[in-house]
Amino acid sequence: VVAADRIATGDDVFRSGEIMEALGRAGYRLTRARRAVAEAIGEQRGHFTAEQILSAAQSRHAAVARATVFRSLDLLDEVGLVERVDLPSGEHAWVGCGASRDHHHHLVCSRCGRSVGIGDVGIGQLLEGVALRSGYRIESHRLEVFGLCPACATRP
Amino acid sequence: VVAADRIATGDDVFRSGEIMEALGRAGYRLTRARRAVAEAIGEQRGHFTAEQILSAAQSRHAAVARATVFRSLDLLDEVGLVERVDLPSGEHAWVGCGASRDHHHHLVCSRCGRSVGIGDVGIGQLLEGVALRSGYRIESHRLEVFGLCPACATRP
DNA sequence: TTATATGCAAACGCTTTGCATCACG
DNA sequence: CGTGATGCAAAGCGTTTGCATATAA
16 A cells, blocks of 8 residues: 555646746747746745745846736646645745646755655555544545755764 | 654643743743633633633633733743744644643644644654755654544534 | 833735737637 | 636734834833
8 A cells, every 4th residue: 555666756846838838738828928937937946935936036137016926726636736835934835846746745844945855655544544533534634744854864 | 763652742721820820930920911821721622822721811801901811821822821823824722731831733624723742653763864865964753644533523 | 110012094915907909810 | 718827916913113102210
């Protein structure tokens, strides 16, 4: 049941081109603003906030309206290219979802924000037990894991 | 390692008295406002927002300032009596933590909000594997589980 | 008596909205 | 061309802060 080989499905980073292609495939217009947001996301190494995308775009001479950043992120979320994470601080951030479109979770570096996807490491199985004992009919779960990435762990 | 018997540690609900006692033990003043917040929390059946506490207090003729509600919730969080949950919608809510002061997670009813605590069901163990494979030094994790409680599951 | 906690109102930060304009397809 | 997307600015929320006042211990 546990797909051990699906653990650590790779860095949650992608090129802006991939984003635009996916948007096109989903039937959305490939606009200048969306390209700018896609490029800004491509520059991010880890999780990012709407604010970061906004200023990344500005510093590239590809300014986008604040509202458009939010609208684009929502769109990308719908398409499954990014996903919201709630940081321990309570902040809302986003991470790219790499290639895997399946149910998965994120392992986020608490220093640099770099994130990797992790597959279903067997939590579903654990939760079956919880369901039995609690009587709840479990519908969904969210797991967010925080720690230091290899680079940040060695470099103090 | 897996404490199967600690699954479903009981309803995350308590009487206002327990809250006040714990606050006193922690060396905080037992004020009228905190009593009002404690009572409002006691009325909640599941997760609750600051806004709900505010209006619950008002409808009891024990009005509290909005700011005080936030300050009290932060305090109760510090003491470990309540905990923030990020609902799937992105909303911030709180749940009581019942008796257990250990590391735990919450199983929240997505209809009525009722929540029960679940102990460390073995996720720590799973994450050791993830740490090995990913190279990350895992520091913390948050698991939030949503579903229908027994009552809501049977009553459509 | 004195440090703590409260109330109030204003400030804040993030996110959304309405609406006229723009541009992708 | 026509519809969907954008920009702008204003509104909306939830949350925090500063400060004078009240109050628990």
